[in-house]
Amino acid sequence: MTRFSGKVVLVTGSSNGIGRATAVLLAQEGAKVTITGRNAQRLEETRQEILKAGVPEDHVLAIATDLATEQGQDELIDSTIQKFGRLDILVNNAGAAFNDAEGRTGVDQDVSVYDKIMQINMRSVVTLTQKAKKYLVETKGEIINVSSIGAGPQAQPTFLYYAMSKAALDQFTRSAAIDLIQHGVRVNSVSPGAVLTGFGEAMGMPAGMHEKYAEFISSHKECIPCGAIGQPIDIANIIAFLADRKLSSYIIGQSIVADGGSTLVMGMQAHDMMSILKS
Numbered sequence: 383m384t385r386f387s388g389k390v391v392l393v394t395g396s397s398n399g400i401g402r403a404t405a406v407l408l409a410q411e412g413a414k415v416t417i418t419g420r421n422a423q424r425l426e427e428t429r430q431e432i433l434k435a436g437v438p439e440d441h442v443l444a445i446a447t448d449l450a451t452e453q454g455q456d457e458l459i460d461s462t463i464q465k466f467g468r469l470d471i472l473v474n475n476a477g478a479a480f481n482d483a484e485g486r487t488g489v490d491q492d493v494s495v496y497d498k499i500m501q502i503n504m505r506s507v508v509t510l511t512q513k514a515k516k517y518l519v520e521t522k523g524e525i526i527n528v529s530s531i532g533a534g535p536q537a538q539p540t541f542l543y544y545a546m547s548k549a550a551l552d553q554f555t556r557s558a559a560i561d562l563i564q565h566g567v568r569v570n571s572v573s574p575g576a577v578l579t580g581f582g583e584a585m586g587m588p589a590g591m592h593e594k595y596a597e598f599i600s601s602h603k604e605c606i607p608c609g610a611i612g613q614p615i616d617i618a619n620i621i622a623f624l625a626d627r628k629l630s631s632y633i634i635g636q637s638i639v640a641d642g643g644s645t646l647v648m649g650m651q652a653h654d655m656m657s658i659l660k661s
């Protein structure tokens with residue numbers, strides 16, 4: 383018996399990055415998993431990684447669909463229940479950021495960018511949670527949302543709509559947690575700092591740019607004090623902890639920050655004040 387034996391998990395955004403690492407980890411630890419994303423080829427890569435880890439084929443359900451549509455969400459929930467008969471853990475991980483097509487920045491970014499970001503990062507979490515609720519109440523299950531340190535309290539003028547979507551998600555986590563705990567369902571979230579995933583590419587960054595960014599921030603202690611960018615498994619391990627009621631039952635409506643120390647550093651602390659003042 384492994385710790386998620388008998389549990390059924392739906393991980394959104396599992397065709398890449400953090401969601402993929404989470405699906406592989408939970409499946410390895412005994413869960414039956416529904417994996418999903420729009421990109422069928424990447425989704426198949428996730429499925430293959432899970433099978434390579436020794437997980438039986440009938441423990442994995444892969445559904446290529448657009449989570450931004452309610453039709454896609456219905457398909458996810460209905461197919462999961464049809465195949466596995468229950469739902470114990472919902473990981474609301476899928477998310478994205480988009481640039482303004484005309485290169486506008488700050489508050490000038492077109493409101494269509496805001497709509498697109500809110501649709502996938504926030505609205506889809508609300509409606510998928512609504513659709514999953516009755517099954518999670520039946521199993522006294524768990525919801526884990528994937529937020530971001532971008533939610534604040536620091537300002538994020540470059541990615542303000544993305545940051546706003548994650549701030550809204552944090553309030554949803556807290557409020558949904560109190561609403562659903564009366565039914566025995568726990569809701570928590572994880573707030574990653576910088577993690578090396580397909581996120582940059584999905585935003586339209588040219589090949590290699592995300593890696594260049596990773597190299598820069600890893601080698602500047604004012605960006606990441608621990609000196610290393612996060613890997614998807616670092617976040618997957620926290621999701622597994624929050625999904626494991628034996629370990630985390632008393633945590634309700636919280637977000638665990640995993641950012642190598644990034645949010646603890648203030649700009650003025652990045653300078654050696656004593657040597658500046660002595661010179």
Ligand code: NDP
Pocket residue numbers: 394395396397398399400401418419420421422424447448449450475476477478502528529530531573574575576577578579580581582584
């Ligand atoms: P990736 O781009 O590697 O993965 C994003 C996943 O979301 C993919 O599987 C993608 O699938 C899926 N997705 C996006 N839009 C849709 C859609 N409309 N319908 C279905 N699936 C969709 O990025 P990450 O792994 O980094 O992102 C996972 C979460 O982590 C996000 O919520 C992100 O905001 C958060 N995060 C990431 C950080 C980082 O530095 N990487 C930092 C903080 C938070 P597909 O393309 O196949 O549709």
